[in-house]
Amino acid sequence: MIGTLQMNHELILGSIDAVAQGSERAVYFHPDHPDVVFKVVVGKDIDPRSGKLEHIALWVSPKYLMMRRSRKELQSYVLSKFAHHQSDCIFPAAEMRGFYESDIGLAVAFERITDGSNALGPTLGQIAETGGLTSNGIKLLNEFVKRILDWNLIASDLNLSNIVFGRRGGVEQFVLIDGMGAPHLIPLRYWSRRFNRRELIANIKRIERRINGIQKNCVVKFNDDQHIFEILSDNTTDKTQPDGQ
Numbered sequence: 520m521i522g523t524l525q526m527n528h529e530l531i532l533g534s535i536d537a538v539a540q541g542s543e544r545a546v547y548f549h550p551d552h553p554d555v556v557f558k559v560v561v562g563k564d565i566d567p568r569s570g571k572l573e574h575i576a577l578w579v580s581p582k583y584l585m586m587r588r589s590r591k592e593l594q595s596y597v598l599s600k601f602a603h604h605q606s607d608c609i610f611p612a613a614e615m616r617g618f619y620e621s622d623i624g625l626a627v628a629f630e631r632i633t634d635g636s637n638a639l640g641p642t643l644g645q646i647a648e649t650g651g652l653t654s655n656g657i658k659l660l661n662e663f664v665k666r667i668l669d670w671n672l673i674a675s676d677l678n679l680s681n682i683v684f685g686r687r688g689g690v691e692q693f694v695l696i697d698g699m700g701a702p703h704l705i706p707l708r709y710w711s712r713r714f715n716r717r718e719l720i721a722n723i724k725r726i727e728r729r730i731n732g733i734q735k736n737c738v739v740k741f742n743d744d745q746h747i748f749e750i751l752s753d754n755t756t757d758k759t760q761p762d763g764q
Contacts, residue, residue: 530621532557544589547626553637555616556696557626560589589627591700595673598709603670609687611666612674612695632685632694640686643693643726644679647734654750657739659684661747663693664723668746673708673715675701677722679729720746 530549537545540561547557596615616628634640643660646652652660663682667674676698683696701708701715708715720743727741727748738751 530557530619530626532559532621532626533623548631552628554631555628556613556631557619557621557628558589559621559624559626561624593627593700594709595700599670599672608666608669609690609692611663611670611672611693612699613697629696630687632683632687632696634684635686635689640683640694642680643682643684644729644733646684647679647730650734650736652730652734652739653737656684657748657750659691659693663695664746664748667695667719667723668716671712671715672699672719673701674698674719674722675708677719677726679726679733682726 532547532549535547535549537547538556539546543560544558545561547559549555549557593615596612599610613632614630616630619626619628632640643652646656667677672695674695677695678698681696681698682693684691684693686692687694708718723746724741727739730739739748740751741747742749
């Protein structure tokens with residue numbers, strides 16, 4: 520059952536191919552749990568001779584530091600939920616669904632964001648690449664930005680790949696599927712709401728530049744005063760879906 524810790528290795532992931540793998544974690548789908556994704560820490564290449572502080576620290580204490588991102592992710596989730604659990608605004612990130620002890624290590628379960636079927640929703644980057652981020656897509660993106668700022672979510676990795684378009688409860692929306700938490704040694708984003716908000720806005724401005732770098736049919740601009748994206752020029756007709764499908 521999601522939300523309980525299974526200590527007898529009932530969750531078998533070793534025989535399943537990962538659907539995605541980053542430098543620290545692998546992502547798995549399991550046929551018995553179609554509504555969630557599982558993230559498992561797999562570690563990263565460590566070369567203490569590189570001189571990098573992170574590599575030296577990982578070499579000295581690999582188990583503790585390899586879990587740092589997952590721990591910070593959980594901390595961000597819990598802090599947001601405690602501070603804003605009565606908010607009328609939908610949570611802007613994938614919900615955490617608990618922990619499983621699997622055959623390849625501790626797996627963290629997250630809500631799976633789909634297109635309404637069992638297929639994963641497109642990322643913001645994929646939508647921009649197909650020219651689908653026109654007025655309707657911008658409207659939904661602005662709703663996502665408002666939720667991120669209203670919840671003051673601690674998220675250090677807002678990018679085009681971590682933001683996915685999907686349907687939750689039949690409602691179309693963008694959702695952050697990864698990047699919660701701030702794994703820095705000095706946790707300023709956890710200490711200061713104002714500092715975290717400033718960093719969120721800086722990340723959103725980087726999203727503006729990346730969208731304009733790959734989407735050719737229109738130019739968008741993030742309005743600093745209103746904290747919304749605006750279309751400066753549009754060479755296409757609007758589409759009813761952000762991805763044009």
